[in-house]
Amino acid sequence: MSKAYKCPVCLNEVDAAATVCSNAACRAELMFCSHCRDISTYVLAEERKGRTARNTYRCDRCQRLGVKCYTWLSGGYCNGLARAGGSFDRPLCSGCGRDRRSGTASRPIPAREETQR
Numbered sequence: 001m002s003k004a005y006k007c008p009v010c011l012n013e014v015d016a017a018a019t020v021c022s023n024a025a026c027r028a029e030l031m032f033c034s035h036c037r038d039i040s041t042y043v044l045a046e047e048r049k050g051r052t053a054r055n056t057y058r059c060d061r062c063q064r065l066g067v068k069c070y071t072w073l074s075g076g077y078c079n080g081l082a083r084a085g086g087s088f089d090r091p092l093c094s095g096c097g098r099d100r101r102s103g104t105a106s107r108p109i110p111a112r113e114e115t116q117r
């Protein structure tokens with residue numbers, strides 16, 4: 001199943017792995033949200049200090065929190081925002097954390113999710 005992803009700012013069709021909108025007049029910063037599984041813009045929600053801490057971002061579509069996937073941070077081909085805000089921050093986004101053969105998450109997702117922050 002293929003889906004066309006659109007920049008939420010200018011509605012230009014963008015690649016699912018784009019980190020910046022390809023529209024030269026827009027150039028919005030984009031990421032792939034693991035919550036709503038769509039391309040979206042994001043805002044910095046919380047700046048964290050420390051070597052292992054990652055800044056928290058809020059998806060403009062679903063308003064939920066995420067952290068940049070380690071693949072993205074290490075310069076890999078990824079624009080995924082991993083889920084955050086629960087009991088722990090997931091290290092990888094839904095795309096990188098997925099077991100490619102079975103399509104299931106490598107670790108079970110906790111049933112309890114904090115939506116209020």
Ligand SMILES: [Zn+2]
Pocket residue numbers: 007008009010011012021022023026027028
């Ligand atoms: Zn755009």
Ligand SMILES: [Zn+2]
Pocket residue numbers: 033034035036037038040059060061062063064
């Ligand atoms: Zn979202």
Ligand SMILES: [Zn+2]
Pocket residue numbers: 069070071072078079080092093094095096097
């Ligand atoms: Zn990733």
